[in-house]
Amino acid sequence: MSVPAEKKEKVSVPFDYNKYLRPNKLPHIWCPGCGHGIVLKAMLRAIDKTGFDKNDICVISGIGCSSRTPGYVDFNTLHTLHGRALSFATGVKFANPKLKVIVVTGDGDALAIGGNHFIHTCRRNIDLTVLVFTNATYGMTGGQYSPTTPMGSQATTSRYGSIEPPFDACEMAKASGASFVARGTAYHTLELEKTIHEAIMHKGTSVVDIIDACPTYFGRANKFKSATHMMEVIEKDGTVNVKQADKLPPEKLEGKFLRGVLHKIEKPEYCEQYESIVMEKAKAK
Amino acid sequence: MADAAKKLPNIVINEKFCKGCSICVDFCPTDVLEMRGTCVAVKNLEACTRCQLCDLRCPDFAIQVFD
Ligand SMILES: Cc1ncc(C[n+]2csc(CCOP(=O)(O)OP(=O)(O)O)c2C)c(N)n1
Ligand code: SF4
Ligand code: SF4
Ligand code: SF4
Ligand SMILES: [Mg+2]
Numbered sequence: 120m121s122v123p124a125e126k127k128e129k130v131s132v133p134f135d136y137n138k139y140l141r142p143n144k145l146p147h148i149w150c151p152g153c154g155h156g157i158v159l160k161a162m163l164r165a166i167d168k169t170g171f172d173k174n175d176i177c178v179i180s181g182i183g184c185s186s187r188t189p190g191y192v193d194f195n196t197l198h199t200l201h202g203r204a205l206s207f208a209t210g211v212k213f214a215n216p217k218l219k220v221i222v223v224t225g226d227g228d229a230l231a232i233g234g235n236h237f238i239h240t241c242r243r244n245i246d247l248t249v250l251v252f253t254n255a256t257y258g259m260t261g262g263q264y265s266p267t268t269p270m271g272s273q274a275t276t277s278r279y280g281s282i283e284p285p286f287d288a289c290e291m292a293k294a295s296g297a298s299f300v301a302r303g304t305a306y307h308t309l310e311l312e313k314t315i316h317e318a319i320m321h322k323g324t325s326v327v328d329i330i331d332a333c334p335t336y337f338g339r340a341n342k343f344k345s346a347t348h349m350m351e352v353i354e355k356d357g358t359v360n361v362k363q364a365d366k367l368p369p370e371k372l373e374g375k376f377l378r379g380v381l382h383k384i385e386k387p388e389y390c391e392q393y394e395s396i397v398m399e400k401a402k403a404k
Numbered sequence: 405m406a407d408a409a410k411k412l413p414n415i416v417i418n419e420k421f422c423k424g425c426s427i428c429v430d431f432c433p434t435d436v437l438e439m440r441g442t443c444v445a446v447k448n449l450e451a452c453t454r455c456q457l458c459d460l461r462c463p464d465f466a467i468q469v470f471d
Binding site: 132133134136140145146147149150151152153154155156157160305306308309334345346347350 | 420421423424425426427430431456459460461462463464465468469470471
C-alpha cells in the first residue's frame with residue numbers, strides 16, 4: 120500500500136453545485152460557451168461561502184437569457200417581467216427585510232428597459248445584491264445592440280457598427296447612490312466569487328457589473344473565433360484589477376474596464392430607515 | 405517505485421451536459437484535455453495538476469476533478 124505517498128498529494132475537492140441546483144431543470148438552455156453558466160457557478164460558490172440557509176435567500180430576475188438563472192437554482196426564486204426585476208425585488212425585500220435578495224439581470228434588462236428602476240434602486244440604497252450579466256447584447260431576442268455595446272461593434276441592429284456611446288453600469292450605480300459597486304468577469308471566476316460574496320455581505324444596494332460572453336450573437340457578429348477568444352480579448356485583456364491600476368501608466372489603462380470593488384461606503388439603508396420611522400411613530404402613540 | 409505510487413486524479417465528465425465549447429481544453433495549463441467530436445475527453449491524465457480551472461470555467465457543470 121502506498122498510503123504515505125498519496126497523503127502528500129494536494130487534496131482537491133470540487134465544489135458540490137448540486138446542493139443548490141434543481142437537477143430536473145438541467146442541462147440549462149444556454150448556448151455552448153455562453154458566459155452566463157460560468158457566472159451562475161461563481162454566484163453559487165459565493166452564496167455557499169456566506170453560510171446563509173437556502174430558505175433565507177431569494178433570487179429574482181427579469182427577462183433575458185441571463186434572467187433564466189432563477190429557474191435552475193434551489194432557493195426562493197422569482198422570474199418576473201422584462202426590466203422589472205428590481206421592482207419585484209424591492210417589494211420582496213421591503214415585505215421580508217430578513218431575506219437576502221439577489222437580483223440576476225442582463226445588461227438590457229437592467230440598463231435599457233429597466234434603467235429607471237436601476238437608478239432609483241441605487242438612490243434608495245435598499246439592501247439588494249444586483250448582478251448585471253453584461254454581454255453587450257440582447258442575447259435572448261437575437262443579438263440587438265444593448266446599452267453596453269461598444270461603439271463600432273456589430274449587432275443585428277447596427278450593421279455598420281453601433282454609433283451609440285455605451286453606459287458604464289458602475290459609474291451609473293455610483294452616481295445614483297449605490298453604496299457598493301464592483302466589477303468582475305466570467306474569466307476571472309475566483310475573483311468574481313469573492314466579489315459577489317462581498318456584495319452579498321454588504322448592507323445597502325450592491326451592484327456587480329459582470330462582463331461575460333455571448334458567443335452566439337456578439338461573438339459571431341464581431342468575428343470572434345470562439346468563446347475562449349472572447350474571454351481572452353474582452354475579459355482578460357480588456358480589464359485591469361483596480362489594485363493594479365495605480366501602478367500602471369495611463370496608456371496601459373486606455374479602453375480597459377476596472378475590476379474589483381470600485382466603491383464601498385456606509386450609508387443609511389432603506390428598509391432600516393422605514394423601520395425606524397415606524398418604531399418612532401408607534402412610540403409616540 | 406515513487407512513480408507507481410503516484411495517485412492520478414479522477415476527471416469526471418458528464419457527457420450529457422458537455423456542449424463542446426472547448427473552454428476547458430483551451431484554458432487547461434498542462435494540455436490534459438482534448439475535444440473528441442462535440443465532447444471533451446481526457447488526453448493526458450498524468451499531466452493534470454488538479455488546478456480545477458477546467459471546472460471553474462466550464463459553463464455547463466460538465467467536468468469536475470476529484471483527487
Ligand atoms: C416588455 C418587453 N419588451 C421586450 C421584450 C423582449 N425581450 C426579451 S429579452 C430582451 C433583452 C434581453 O437582453 P439582456 O437583458 O441583456 O439579457 P441577455 O439575453 O443578453 O442575457 C428583450 C428585449 C420582453 N420580453 N418584454
Ligand atoms: S444567445 Fe447569447 S446570451 Fe443567450 S444563451 Fe446564447 S450565448 Fe448566451
Ligand atoms: S484540473 Fe487543471 S490541469 Fe487538470 S484537467 Fe483541469 S485544467 Fe487541466
Ligand atoms: S467547458 Fe464544459 S461544456 Fe465546454 S467543452 Fe469543457 S466540459 Fe464541455
Ligand atoms: Mg445582455
